Amino acid sequence: MKFGVVIFPGSNCDMDCVHVLRNVLGQKVHELWHKERDLKGCECIVLPGGFSYGDYLRTGAIARFSPIMDSVSNHVRKGKLVIGICNGFQIxxxxxxxxxxxxxxRSLRFICKPVYLKLENNSTPFTRISRKVLKIPIAHGEGNYYIHEDGMKRLKDNDQIVFRYCGEKGDISPEFxxxxxxENIAGVINKKKxxxxxxxxxERCSEEILGSSDGRLIFESIIN
Amino acid sequence: MIARIYTNLKRDVSDPQGLAVKNALETLSFKGINKVHVGKYFVIELDSMKKSEAEKLMKAICEKLLSNPVIEDYTFTIENGNVSKKK
Known part of the structure; x- marks a missing residue:
């Protein structure tokens, strides 16, 4: 599969994504500078983590107007795949x-630690995974997901909540x-999935040497 | 011409910064603080134009970039004059 990893000024997880996809999983990967408009025929676009534009104004607020984002929107309209990780999600x-x-x-602190995630929807192209709980690290200062009440209802009606923070056994509660x-939301998908x-x-846990390879399951789901 | 724009989290969005400031004020023994909202303040220097044009422009700027309508509200004022005189 051909992946495109977008690099914004301030991205810092771009090369981790490139490494996992290219060297660990043996896929074709294009590194796409944010000023480009050509997605080079990539089937899946990755918006990586980092601090695009220094998180100025709001996280992702300026990156979303980078020239490449028009092409990413078109790519989405055609039903092709996009995964946004951390800052990519914010964008x-x-x-x-x-x-x-x-x-x-909530704590106002930057949090960097491994967390457990309950897989709430295993029928998306990104999550055809038989496991119910994954262990994947977070590293963010602004990951407090908010949506208004109507939006939350739509997320639930359309099965758009994909990951929730949970305990080791998959129990979802405020302590986790x-x-x-x-509602402990860690990841969502659009209506078209x-x-x-x-x-x-x-991408930070796709090799055993890094303590967990659960992240790999997500990339493998995309590839297969 | 100067536009002053304020963006703030909507009332139903949790505001951890506002809460931290409120707690700090209470720790400092300031009384009578009910709620604190932390927002952003922008000062934009404009070319001279009709006030109605400036208002239209500010509305467009706020909705396109300066605020995120999912979580924030905005207000602005427009006045004549300069922020600082050119030397």
């Missing part, structure tokens, strides 16, 4: 390609909520 929300918004963590996200946004970083 997708700002661009209106995903519902809701990510605001400052690292950032104050509504071709755009996934998630705060945790699967």
């Amino acid at each position: 997708l929300c700002e661009a209106g390609l995903l519902p809701g918004a990510l605001i400052r963590n 909520n690292p950032n104050g996200a509504l 071709n755009v996934l946004g998630m705060m945790p970083h699967p």
Whole structure:
């Protein structure tokens, strides 16, 4: 499969994504500078983590107007795949390609630690995974997912909540909520199920040597 | 011409920064603080134009970039004059 990893000024997880896809999973990967408009025939676009434009104004608010984002929107309209990780998720929300918004963590602190995620929907192209609970690290200051009441209802009606923060056994409760996200939401998908946004970083745990390879399951789901 | 724009989280969105400031004020023994909202303040220097044009422009700017309508409200004022005189 041909992947395109978008690089914004301030992205810092771009090369981790490129490494996992190219070297660990043996896929073709194009590195796409945000000023480009040509997606080079990539089938899946990755918006990586980092601090695009220094998080100025709001996270993702300026990156969403980068020239490449017009092409990403077209790609989405054609039903092709996009995954946004951390800052990539924030950018997708700002661009209106995903519902809701990510605001400052409840604790006001940057949180960097492994968390457990309950897989709530295993029928998306990104999550054809037989496991119910994954262990994947988070690293963010603004991952507190918010959506208004009507939006939350739509998310539930359309099965758009993909990951929730949980305990080791999959139990969902406030004690396992690292950032104050509504209903422990860690990742959502659009209604058409071709755009996934998630705060945790699967590219940081796709090799055993890094302590977990659960992240790999997500990339393998996309590839297969 | 100067536009002053304020963006704030909507009332039903949790505001961890506002809460932290409120708690700090209470720790400092300031009484009578009910709620604190932390927002952003922008000062935009404009070319001279009709006030109605400036209002239209500010509305467009706020909705397109300066605020995120999912979580924020905005208000602005427009006045004549400069922020600082050119030397």
